[in-house]
Amino acid sequence: MKNKHLTCLAGIVLAAATGLSVAAPSSSAAVAGGHVVRPGESIQKAVDAARPGDTIVVLPGTYRESVLITKPGLTLLGTGSRTVIRPGAATGNVCATAGNGICVLGASGKPVDDVSIRSLTVSGFKKNGVWSSWTDRLTVRKVTSTNNGTWGIGQERSTRGEFLHNTARENGDAGIFLANTVDAEAGATDTLGAEIRDNTLTGNRIGVTARRVRNLTVQDNLMTGNCSGVFVVGDESRPRAGAMTIQDNRIIANNKFCPANPRLSAIQGTGIVLTGSEDTTVRSNLIRNNVGSTPLSGGIVLVKSFVGAPNTGNSITDNVVEDNQPADLADRDTGTGNTFVRNQCGTSEPAGMC
Template identity: 40%
Template structure:
């Protein structure tokens, strides 16, 4: 279990030392419209280069995409808005992958900063990212990255993900069939400073949402259904652990797909909300129903220790007022390695050990 969810960052670690990428010169396929307060709107037509518009734009500008198909692999290093007109604005793999030239191949849109200079106030909205080998929308060293009303479908690792980032907003997205890891991901940050995951729908993924080695994330009003696991919170053994996250009023139901183990992810099947370690998390007022499996950590809401070799217990977590019914083998499972977790007012029928309902 040492590498269970650990090192899923992959080559992202290399980004911090990269110099800014400068694409080959060429005429941008944009129409530039002056806007208020010096901001400009760059209109990009189907088949033309989003990257050229991004390179040409000044901080604060808007890249407006029409309905149609565009090449992905778009690299963003400045404050911008990239906005489509809905799911008919589609980014898919193309001939030029600008994220690859910055060390991040296989991304739809990559927003890449540095440890001392995060990219701030980037917004990605009203578009679709499909069929990318790695991740649909990736943020690395960002602050206030907003991803909203995005359809992320059939991407290889993650649908929408941010690493080492603060104050992100993932809202009203639809994430389907992200192959190896999770539909939505927040991780590798000691204090996410209230990153919000709200109003999203995630289905057909290995994990609907994965929070790994992160604190102070707020998750509410989402639908995590028909994944292998709905929500997974992981202490992967790194210094600082995982915790202080708030999970409330989510629908976490029928996450019964079968995901075979593959490095670095273990087998997953039939779990609603799963804590591998972590402390001071609040799991409150969620609907967790009909998650059924036969793995040691299958069930409704399940607490286990973190990954080896530290095996830190899941401790001081509050599990309160959840509607947890029809899960198997149990609605509530506490194998956390700690007696400090609190279970109060949950509506459930079965638990291990007995007496948690």
């Protein structure tokens, strides 16, 4: 979009966010290459009218609908906590039917490229707050996703996603969830450098779940009050999950209790768990006061995957891991090539790793 278009839209959003009077156009009206949606109007109608590359500005208000995006290059831009999307009628587009708030959906061989979702709140959906499948370079920035039934922000079958400066709290499963696929068995997806950075993840089952994916970074996030901070899930499939970096996160007091389910034991007091991962780097994280008594409890924990696949070749280095129970570092696996070096910790399983 041309600079003058961005300037015009930025002015509208700034005026709305600061309470200044602005003569916004009527429903879904085009404004210098963009669209403005006001309370009582339909976000979906604006999305349907937009062309690739357009921006949809959603003014302060509560919008009761689900939003489906299938066009490349669109930006959905709210005004932070004042733009709220909540469930409406569970009919209409496939996003609403599935119980999701905002969906970005492509297809096999035809990913949706360069969509951006920014500065809004998605809350109370039966399934996921923000969900995407078959996308490339999706950006989710400064989104608050709360009290959704499964994932706060989730993605599958996608590459080069960026999840930056978001808040995900009190969601039924993970605050942020990246996976190869959720409806079939397959080897790990190479995300081509997906990034989960500077997010605040609280009160979820798990802060970040990376399930059967490779080549991504989880960095500079705050995770507290979840059952577990980070959960890396792999198995015996090829390619293996892993080849990721988890660094510079603050993972503190994730002591919520989550009961067992058919695939996992109960979770409580868990900082970072690696299951069936290979060649993952865990470094320079602050992991404190994660306390529990489940098989997954501890500061940094390595365990076999659900199907018994071991962790191999992972590096746990330069972390501050303190006051976690039953141990700061726990290698409860039989995999090979996993190294624990220069970590500041008090207790380990087996002894001698601190």
